[in-house]
Amino acid sequence: MSGRQRLVDAFTTLADALPDAQFPLPLEDAQSLRSLASSLSNQVRDYLLPRATTIDAPLLAVVGGSTGAGKSTLVNSLLRAEVTRPGVLRPTTKSPVLICHPDDVAWFRSDKVLPGLIRSDTQLHDSRAMQIVEFPDLPPGLALVDAPDIDSVDHANRALADQLLKAADLWLFVTSAARYADAVPWDHLLAAAERNTVVSVILNRCPIGAMAEVAGHLGEMLSDRGLAAAHLFAVPERTLGPDQMIPLVDVSSIRQWLGRLASQSDARAQVALQTLAGSVRSIEGQVNELRAGVERQQDALAAMRADAERSYRDAAARVAQATGDGSMLRGEILSRWQDIVGTGDFMRGVEERIGALRDRLVGWFRGEPKLEAMEVAVSDSLAAVLQDAGEGAAEATAAAWAQTRWGRDLLAAEPSLGRAGEGFGETAAAAIRAWQTDVLNLVDEQSRGRRLKARLLAIGTNLAGAALIIVVFASTGGLTGAEVGIAGGTSLLAQRLLEAVFGEGAVRKLAEQAHRDLQDRVEAALAVDLARHVQVLDSFAGEPGAVDRLEAAAAQLRAAARTAFDDLTAPELTP
CATH class of the missing domain: 3.40.50.300 (P-loop containing nucleotide triphosphate hydrolases)
Structure with a gap:
């Protein structure tokens, strides 16, 4: 292949790569880079390709x-x-x-x-x-x-x-x-x-x-x-x-x-070669400028994505803390659990009273109103925590994005990104309901075997699930004073009740798995809201591999020009 044909091919490669130089975010240099990309594209199409194709x-x-x-x-x-x-x-x-x-x-x-x-x-x-x-x-x-x-x-x-x-x-x-x-x-x-x-x-x-x-x-x-x-x-x-x-x-x-x-044909050729060689020599710097600009766009988008992901990751951590520090055993959930197990001095001789508790509670599983009331309390309280975390994540993302002019412009165009999505409340509620089902499935799966199944039937799957939720919320890190004694005693009874059915080691593993399942549901719900922000950022992402294609086009042109102008004896190519 002749040097001139290599130059033509390099211009063609460059013409194909230039549309990838996109600058949708209003960074400080975006407008000038858009103008440069358009100008260079026109120059390749209008002058460089036709002149290299037909020198004379x-x-x-x-x-x-x-x-x-x-x-x-x-x-x-x-x-x-x-x-x-x-x-x-x-x-x-x-x-x-x-x-x-x-x-x-x-x-x-x-x-x-x-x-x-x-x-x-x-x-x-x-x-x-x-x-x-x-x-x-x-x-x-x-x-x-x-x-x-x-x-x-x-x-x-x-x-x-x-x-x-x-x-x-x-x-x-x-x-x-x-x-x-x-x-x-x-x-x-x-x-x-x-x-x-x-x-x-x-x-x-x-x-x-x-x-x-x-x-x-x-x-x-x-x-x-x-x-x-x-x-x-x-x-x-x-x-x-x-x-x-x-x-x-x-x-x-x-x-x-x-x-x-x-x-004079020689004079015309010298003019054509001098201008062509000089134009080619100036292009590499322009392409590198475009490539660097695309990288800055990608870096800005990556920083905004990282801000959003961090905000929603922090929101998930807040939910994890709230569901593991005992604070969920306040108010409605604790009250509904006490309605089920009673509020007497249940710390004495719990093991001896397990049989009596079974007899007392056996009629409440599968739809007993007090048990259903506790399930509703768990669902409402936990969904509210998740909803609040989603709102906080959206607000934190907006606050981080507002630190830059392009972030402010994006928020002005999409103001709904500063708050949780319109359907997030239902997403949060559905996630918690799904987790409650996960808990019941855990309990049911753990009772495989005739003897364990009989023990579970003695108290009912729903009651065992309610007890497991109490154990998950059992830590007293967020409670003070009299709350510690009440909540601690309540959770101990729930744990002893489950141990009587499944054994001590199994209860600990059940609680750990239930907490992991809760976090998975929480993170999945928050990911739905995070996806709104990611989708907006993706709309500004440009073409994948744009930086590599621009860099490769510049390298190909550099190599082709050296060969082409050596063939055409154009000394102006050498700086």
Whole structure:
């Protein structure tokens, strides 16, 4: 494979990778990176691919500059014919006008050059269209484009002007004696210097008495900014003739320079190679900038995801603490359990009273109202704890995200993320009901075997499940004073009751498993609410592998360019 074909392939790879450079989060540099990605994509499509594919294609010389610099008048004056219409309104040139020899028109009418622009035979006020003018008096091998103003008040005009300049083999940059030091033109000229683009600067409307002084100063500015090789032409300020053209004598030097380029194939090739090589050399830094920007987007999203996950993980830990420190044995749950077992001095001789308790409680399993009341108390109280944890997690996530501007923007667009989801209350209640079923299943599974089954039947599965829940909540870490004695005695009775059925070791394992099951249910319920935040973040995630593809495209272009320009003997490639 030739070096040139490798370069074409590298440009194709880069063109395929650039759409992955997405910057949806409004980070500080996001807008400039979006503009860079769009600009680079246009440059690859409009200029780099077609020029690398056909090195000897006609040169594209773009006539660009500031509003009112006289670009259209200059083009007409160079061609000595009215091929583009100057205007008195601003912005003057809306759609670009491309003038070429009839022998070159097929190239410029094809989609190989500026494929995003509509071709037209008339000049339109539409930045998406480009007029093609066949002009036999223009030498073949060189086309002129009258471009929109680089400082137009119309954003579409400015964007198109920038796109055309980056698609050019050669710039004819038009400025005036009054505005040659303006910042906007120099931004473009400095970009040309960075890419080593062949540039001609035309100082238009220069007072005759100040031509030497102004042109000298502009030449010094060009030299100081890396454009010492730029061709500088000064056009004196004169009253236009009836044909509204600059006198031929004032533009003859520019016409001669362009004529030599068009007529000498070696000169055209040198211009094409110099601009192509310089553009390629500048691309790697731009691609690396895009890659770093994508990484910053990914890092910001990862940080936001970590904030959300931490908030919901902390919420699960709060539920675990609340269900393991004894605090659940306050209020309604304790009261309902005491309704079932009684409030007497049950600490004495518990083992001797187990048989009596069985007789006393055997009629309450499977739907006894007091047992059902306790189940409801557990469900309501625990669901409320979980609901409160979900609300706290959503609020904590919102507080963490609000520390950045992009986080605040996201919350402003999705204000519901600052509170638990609309259906989270039902999700929490369903999770607790499911856990209560898990507890009953644990008890039932533990009673395998005829003897254990008989013992369980003596008190009932539901009562055993209620006792196991009390044991799970048994720690007294959150209780004080008289509560410790009441809750401790209550949980001890529940534990002894279960030990009488299953044995001491089995009860401990049952309680541990039941607590793990509760945490699983809690975490699953919180994960449902966390998923709302993750889904929003995923919508900003961009294409997977974007960073790797951009890095690979830059590396492929670097290797291909070295081979291609060695083949084409372009010394400008070496910094």
